Amino acid sequence: MTRGRARRRTLAAMTGFMTAQPLPARSKAFDLLLAGALCMTLGFLSIAQAGYGGVLAFAMLGPLWWRRSYPELVFFGVSAVAVLQWLVGIDLFPGNVGLLIALYTISVYGDVRYSRIALGVGGLGVLMATSRYWSNSDWRQQVTMMVALGAVVLGVWAFGERRRTRGLYVAQLEARAAQLERDRDRESKLAVSAERTRIAREIHDVVAHGLSIMIVQADGGLYAADQSPEAAKKALATIGDTGRASLTEMRKMLGLLKADEQRELDPNQPRPQPGVSSLPELIENVREAGLSVDYSVTGRPRDLPALLGLTAYRIVQEGLTNTLKHAGPGARTSVALDFGREMLTVVVTDDGRGGGVAPSTEPGHGLVGMHQRASVSGGTVSAGPKAGGGYEVIAKLPYNLPTGGQQ
Structure with a gap:
């Protein structure tokens, strides 16, 4: 029982969240055009059919302008007009369609509790209409009309309820996606x-x-x-x-923005740090692991500061590691170094034919580590999918660290 109440409260809260959103001007204009068109057609047809009593059709169709802004008020107002029509004894006319539209609207946009009440009101209306308008008919015809009208009412309400459920599902997905995005930004x-x-x-x-x-x-x-x-x-x-x-x-x-998890050397002894000259050995090790890697160097190679060489090495290492993890079997990778006049450009790309690249999102790893290493050296890193498939990491590392530091 408690679980059922909690579920109903959650559903009601989500429905309230949906209906609390401001109604777009486009939707208001559509409702105005709908109400106006129905009044001009079904309203005057009702007058032609029921005489002066057909004026009640305008009281059923006109309020549809506010059907999404005030779904409960519109439905019960239109229902009151229908009861008045029944009491006066006016036959059914085309304007009674407004009652079905109001029922559909409250089942989509109205409060869940009032939507259930509206279904009950619709069922009661079926009984009242059958007892009044087919009272002199054969009992078989009465049953037939009762079942037909009941099916129409139930079908309209069920269709609206389905739209409500789908809307709630979409709202859930949007809220979850927004929360995941906030969590990702916070973790970063x-x-x-x-x-x-x-x-x-x-x-x-x-x-x-x-x-x-x-x-x-x-x-x-x-x-x-x-x-x-x-x-x-x-x-x-x-x-x-x-x-x-x-x-x-x-x-x-x-x-060293992150320490190696496993050290083959004594961690208490100074360890020589790798640089650009160590890249061929790194690439060869990756090839032995089964990844096809093309390595190229353009420009005139020069001696790099230890910090810059280490940064370039770690970025290439991280890029190749991500490719091994995420690019899938059969992926091809290229590593290119361009020694420009003022900076070293490092490019790591893959075709990602296996499954695409998704850099690690763990704190202190992946793109976070790349950006942090590059910023310490005064450089920048850009990474993302490339045209035609695959992934690309581009690092631009100036030879001279800007004065003032990065930290």
Whole structure:
């Protein structure tokens, strides 16, 4: 019982959400034209058939202008006019179609509870019409007309109910898609924030440690400068070595946005970082894994800073990894490096014939990692489907890191 109540409340809430949306001007204009056309045709036909009593047809057809804005009010108002017609004894006329249109409208746009009541009102109207307009007929004809009218009423209501259910389903899908998009944006922002926090923390440790040693050595050298020149020289040498070591370590921290999960070397020992010169070995390893890779280099190759070389290597590595995961069997991949005058351009493409490319959305991986690495080097990364099928990653990495830093 509790579950049924909860379901009804949820359905009612969703229906309220649908009907609460502002009605487009296009829909209002359509309802106005519909009501006007029905009045001009069925209204005057009703007058021709029922005389002055046919004027009631305009009271049934005119309110249809507001049928979607006020579905409950329109239905019960039209129903009241139909009851008046029954009490006065006026025969059925073409304008009675307005009652069916109002029933359909309330079943689509009205509150669920009132829609059920409207179906009951329609069933009662069938009994009233049969008892009045076919009272002198044979009982078989009465039953036939009752079944026919009941089928029409039930069919109109059921058709509207089906449209309501479909509308609710579409609204659910739209709400879910919007929520997924918000979640994706939030996860992306959290991933970028986590990477920046990690980099800031590691740089802080490196810089704080190096500066502490340098300050201590500088103070000691200052006091020993007059009495022990050798000690002062030794302090200055220590300052230089510490500064160079800290700068090297800081570059490594900027380049390593994510640590390798498995290290073949001792993690406590310094590990040489790969660069552009290591790409042939990487590509060969990927080929051995079964992926067809074309590798090309254009322009005049040059010696790159360690940070820039590492960034280019990681972007290619990430692109090839995504291709292995998502492009499907039989996909072909190309890696192209263009040494321009001011920047290195890295292009990783595949034809994605197997299943298309979908970069990882896990925080700290995929496109998030690519963008973060490129931004540290002062570059940019663009990625997305390419014309004709497949996926393309393009990274533009300037040779000189802009002053002011990226973090």
